[in-house]
Amino acid sequence: MTQINSCTPSTTFTGTDCISPSRPDASMPEFTFPAFGPLPIPMTNDYLFRALLQKNNKVLKGLVCSLLHLAPEQLHSAEITNPIELGASVTDKTFILDIKILLNDQTVLNLEMQVINQHNWVERSLSYLCRDFDSLQSGESYQAIRPVLQIGILNFTLFPEQPEFYATYQFLNLYYSPNKSVAA
DSSP states (O other): OOOBTTBOTTOEEETTTTTOTTOOOTTSOEEEOOSSSOOSSOTTSHHHHHHHHHHOHHHHHHHHHHHHTOOGGGOOOEEESSOOOTTSOTTOOOOSSSEEEEETTTEEEEEEEEOSOOSOHHHHHHHHHHHHHOOOOTTOOGGGOOOEEEEEEESSOSOTTSOOSSOOOOOOOOOOOTTSOTTO
16 A cells, blocks of 8 residues: 555545644645545645655655765755745645755755746746855855755756756856857
8 A cells, every 4th residue: 555645545635634644624625645546736736845855854865866966875964944834735826936955054956846837947047046146144255155056847848949858057158259249
């Protein structure tokens, strides 16, 4: 028999039961986990995505290691620094940045799931990245800036002319030549 956290398939639960079985809330919607087939609320749901990674650090570390090609022993700690209030409705959409993680007490990782292509992902992800890179307080040394990574889990093809399942992008220092236009 398969279990998801402490939820048994083919059983009806309120929205909080999977996260906190001892505190069911009558105001939460009920849903049923099927014994097989698709989940009625997919893992692309912001709440379930965040709740699973927030509640289970082993899953969080496993996902981070897989996405960053790290061996498990290279990741000593992964702490979500913008936790949600567990027990909120699984149907609410109230989050701005899905998950902000501090890796090994030094690197900031922004993890964002985007299901619908709003045709602004490049600008949006750069905005998330830059906000966290610019984290210095007045008077702090620039050497105190933490490295920041932005990972987007997208349910669409970002660049249709270059379809890829997994892609890595980075800032690039382009060689400037007086004979070549920078805008070219």
